[in-house]
Amino acid sequence: xxxxxxxxxxxxxxxxxxxxxxxxxxxxxxxxxxxxxxxxxxxxxxxxxxxxxxxxxxxxxxxxxxxxxxxxxxxxxxxxxxxxxxxxxxxxxxxxxxxxxxxxxxxxxxxxxxxxxxxxxxxxxxxxxxxxxxxxxxxxxxxxxxxxxxxxxxxxxxxxxxxxxxxxxxxxxxxxxxxxxxxxxxxxxxxxxxxxxxxxxxxxxxxxxxxxxx
Numbered sequence: 001x002x003x004x005x006x007x008x009x010x011x012x013x014x015x016x017x018x019x020x021x022x023x024x025x026x027x028x029x030x031x032x033x034x035x036x037x038x039x040x041x042x043x044x045x046x047x048x049x050x051x052x053x054x055x056x057x058x059x060x061x062x063x064x065x066x067x068x069x070x071x072x073x074x075x076x077x078x079x080x081x082x083x084x085x086x087x088x089x090x091x092x093x094x095x096x097x098x099x100x101x102x103x104x105x106x107x108x109x110x111x112x113x114x115x116x117x118x119x120x121x122x123x124x125x126x127x128x129x130x131x132x133x134x135x136x137x138x139x140x141x142x143x144x145x146x147x148x149x150x151x152x153x154x155x156x157x158x159x160x161x162x163x164x165x166x167x168x169x170x171x172x173x174x175x176x177x178x179x180x181x182x183x184x185x186x187x188x189x190x191x192x193x194x195x196x197x198x199x200x201x202x203x204x205x206x207x208x209x210x211x212x213x214x
Contacts (some may be wrong), residue, residue: 002145003043003044004043006046015154023084031179034206035153041211041214046141048112048163051089053088053117055117056114059082109140125137125166138166148174155181156181156189165195
C-alpha cells in the first residue's frame with residue numbers, strides 16, 4: 001500500500017524575523033499552520049534542519065561578503081557562497097518554529113545537515129553539494145513504502161527547491177504546498193517554481209487544495 005509523507009524543510013527560527021541578525025525570510029514564521037495541515041494529510045512526517053557550527057569557512061562577516069563565492073581551493077567542494085552565521089546548534093535560530101512538533105519525538109525522521117564547517121548543503125537528502133552522500137531520508141521513505149511527498153518549508157528558492165528536485169530525481173511524486181513556504185527573492189522563487197513544475201511537481205496553493213489532489 002502506497003504511503004504519503006509530509007516533509008518540513010528547515011522550518012527554523014533562523015530563517016524568520018524572530019532572528020533578524022541571521023537569515024530572516026519575510027513571514028517565514030507564518031508557515032506553521034500550513035505545515036501542520038499538510039502533515040494531517042500524510043501517513044508519515046519527516047523534517048530537516050540546518051545545524052551549523054559557529055565559525056564555518058563560509059561565514060560572511062559583513063554585508064559585502066554575503067553571497068560572494070568561496071574559493072574551493074580553500075573551502076573544498078561542499079561550499080559555494082558566503083552566508084551570515086545562522087542555525088548554530090544550541091542557539092535560538094537552530095530551534096524549530098513554535099507550534100511544530102518536537103524535532104525528535106514528533107517526527108518519523110529528522111535530518112540535521114551542515115554540521116561540518118566545510119559543508120553547506122541546501123537539499124535535505126544529501127550532505128554534500130554533489131548529491132553523493134545520503135542523509136538517509138530517501139532510503140527511509142522508500143523503506144516505508146512512500147511514493148508521494150508533500151513539501152513545505154524555508155526558503156523556497158534555496159533549500160526547498162533543492163530538496164524537491166532531489167526527491168523528484170529519486171522518483172517520488174512531489175506536491176509543493178505554496179502556503180507552507182516562503183522565499184527570499186521573488187524572481188528566484190518564480191524561477192524555482194518554473195523548474196519544479198517542469199520536473200512534474202504539483203504546486204498547490206495550500207493544504208486545502210492538496211487534500212483534493214491527493
